Amino acid sequence: MKTIGKLAKELGLGVETIRFYEREGLIKQPQKPQNGYRVYDDSITKQLQFICRAKALGFTLKEVASLMSMGGDCARVESLGLQKLRIIQSKINDLQGLEVVIKEMTNSCRNNNDQSHCPIIDSIK
Amino acid sequence: MKTIGKLAKELGLGVETIRFYEREGLIKQPQKPQNGYRVYDDSITKQLQFICRAKALGFTLKEVASLMSMGGDCARVESLGLQKLRIIQSKINDLQGLEVVIKEMTNSCRNNNDQSHCPIIDSIK
DNA sequence: GTAAACTCCGTAGGTAAGTACGGAGTCAAT
DNA sequence: ATTGACTCCGTACTTACCTACGGAGTTTAC
Structure with missing residues (x-):
């Protein structure tokens, strides 16, 4: 369980980028406890790595979203x-x-x- | 001597694109007679073709501007x-x-x- | 216990290269 | 003389992908 800053650092992304992906529907907003902070488990790491890899392969974010929704x-x-x-x-x-x-x-x-x-x-x- | 619409058509560009190149300093605004319309002679055609070719070679508009200013x-x-x-x-x-x-x-x-x-x-x- | 670091949110800005809009004036054809 | 096409200008919008800002609340480290 980690907060958005640690997650971002771990993946070499910006905090804003992760929030942006969330806004764009690429990832879901996680459960937020009493303090309102996003708390992530390890499954999000896989999803974000998927996004990064697909992006590196030349897919646009929209296409990545498609890929992810294709199951x-x-x-x-x-x-x-x-x-x-x-x-x-x-x-x-x-x-x-x-x-x-x-x-x-x-x-x-x-x-x-x-x-x-x-x-x-x-x-x- | 032609007006901007004819020039655009001749080169396969949009009128707005030519005005945009002018704003960006890639081409100079030509003399404008009493009615305020831009009137171009043939030298502009060469300049715009230069821009299009350089763009096709992968140069950005800024780089094209550099190239043109390099004499x-x-x-x-x-x-x-x-x-x-x-x-x-x-x-x-x-x-x-x-x-x-x-x-x-x-x-x-x-x-x-x-x-x-x-x-x-x-x-x- | 307080200062620094972190998080929240929504919105604005940035890049590249245009493209579109709106209202007004002008020109060409009928 | 009127319609339609053309032009003017400045500004705003577009796409893709972020990045930054402001002001508030929260957590962590010393």
């Missing part, structure tokens, strides 16, 4: 995962395209001897 | 480019990591026969 509906979870996968793959593609373009640009810059203007600026114009 | 300082432009390149490469890395994890997760889902719970949800818990 164990494997087909639906899988479909959300596949959808994320497609998005991630297309992002990778885009970024690799950018990588090539920017590499070319900085190379042309490196080889430029004319101080009066820059091939990147010129080419982008 | 032809090749070394500085190159350094901004290389910095972007590093960011892009690390993003690609991260996303490829995610790709692997999500692939594994959806695969385990696909092979799951137990309807009562989902390996993705289980593993993330």
